[in-house]
Amino acid sequence: MQFGIFTVGDVTTDPTTGREPTEHERIKxxxxxxxxxxxxxxxxxxxxxxxxxxxxxxxxxxxLGWIAARTERLILSTSTTLITTNDPVKIAEDYAMLQHLADGRVDLMMGRGNTGPVYPWFGQDIRQGIPLAIENYALLRRLWREDVVDWEGKFRTPLQGxxxxxxxxxxxxPFVWHGSIRSPEIAEQAAYYGDGFFANNIFWPKHHFRKLVNLYRERYAHYGHGTPEQAIVGLGGQVFMRRNSQDAVREFRPYFDNAPVYGHGPSLEEFTxxxxxxxxxPQEVIEKTLTFRDTFGDYxxxxxxVDHAGLPLKTVLEQLDLLGEVVEELRKEFAKNxxxxxxxxxxxxxxxxxxxxKALEEVAP
Known part of the structure; x- marks a missing residue:
């Protein structure tokens, strides 16, 4: 079982101080x-x-290339690579280059994104989001697996040799995950190719994402990649911890209440x-995370x-210290049974x- 973090990279004003980091500060x-x-x-x-x-x-x-040069073990991934508005040729070459620089410590997650104006900025039509995702990824797979590609499709110029x-x-x-929060077509796409499916279930109730994950598992088996239980599933999550639970709630509430994505909506208690x-x-995080297996199966x-909504870097680093302790316990518990x-x-x-x-099997007498 792999554990990690993902960032959306937002530049948000800290509601407790009124300070907004610069883009340079946020990137660093x-x-x-x-x-x-x-x-x-x-x-x-x-x-x-x-x-x-x-x-x-x-x-x-x-x-990720910059981070690769400063780490030794960490798997470097995307939590969204925009398969709809990026050219598949550029994705193929960029991530192959990154794969070499990182000595293989690379995978990526295909997604359509959730910002409508991005499509025309890159010359695409949001109404073609699903067809773009299907066609572009089909081409990307061929570019990575075939030395010479002849190809013609609907959304870009043909390729010859x-x-x-x-x-x-x-x-x-690189291994590919397909991320989705709402589209059964993407779960189907992941299953068809035998790729991973990532349900970023941080915004909607679990019963919605259980349907998507179950669909993916069923179709993964249908296409002959293995049993439903052998399908490759990833899940999102959000945490904010302090040693004392009341301290965590008191400290995080202003960040939650003013967050760009879900602030001024449901209460913190309703959302949790x-x-x-x-x-x-930390113990509450362990207990709740372990319930994910009850809903989605082994994954x-x-x-x-851990780093959004204007939380200062110092606080995020403190969260990571606690998360390291939590993950150590989660590894043991998820390994059981x-x-x-x-x-x-x-x-x-x-x-x-x-x-x-597989190559040995094919040449064996």
Missing amino acids: AMVTIAQKAEEVGLDVFATGEHHNRPFVPSSPTTM FTSTPRPLDGVP AETPLTVGS QRQLFL RPAEVPDAPTHASLVAQRDA
Whole structure:
């Protein structure tokens, strides 16, 4: 089981001080947060992709490449790569390059994003979001798996005898997750290819995401990739901790109440009751996170959001110290009674080994 954090990279005023960090400060803070994640023993750091204020991570590969040079073990991922508005050729080459620089410590999560104006900024029509996601990803897979590609589709110019460079490290493309908060078509797409499905269940009640995850599991099995229980599932989460639960609630409430995404909506108590958000002690985070398995089954990756809504860097780093303790306990608990046939989250090393084992089977007498 992999544990990590993801950032949306928002630049938000701290409601308790009235101070808003500069873009430079926020970008540098994200790098510091990633390094701290490795220090406390987390497995994954993931960044979103946004091209609108108040967000700064418009170039995930630039940021992740910088972090790769400053870490040794951390898996570097995206929590959204915009498959709809990015050119598949550019995605193929950018992430293959990052894969080489990071010695394979790279995967990525395809998504459509949730900001409508981004589509025309990049010459696309939001009404074509699902067809774009399907066609662009089909091309991306071919670019990574075929040395020479001839291709013609609806949304970009044809390719004739094209080879994307560099080729994926060891001939094995980065593992892909497909992220969704609402679209069964994306769960179907992930299942069709045998890729991972990430349900970023931080905003809506769990019964909505249970339907998406169950659909993905059923279709994963339908396409012959394994049993429903062997499907590769990731989940989102949000936490804010202090040793004393009341201190956590008191400190986090002004940030919650003024957050750009959910501020001025449901109360903190209502939101924690309906979503994975946990505000309290480390033990409360452990207990609530363990309930995710009851809802979604055994899964492979858990990512937490810890650095948004104007929280100062000092506080985020304190959260990561506590999260390191929490994850140590979660690893033990999630390992208990985990069926042997449930796979671990794919890594570059495991994908290379899988490829080599398959090649041996094919040449065996």
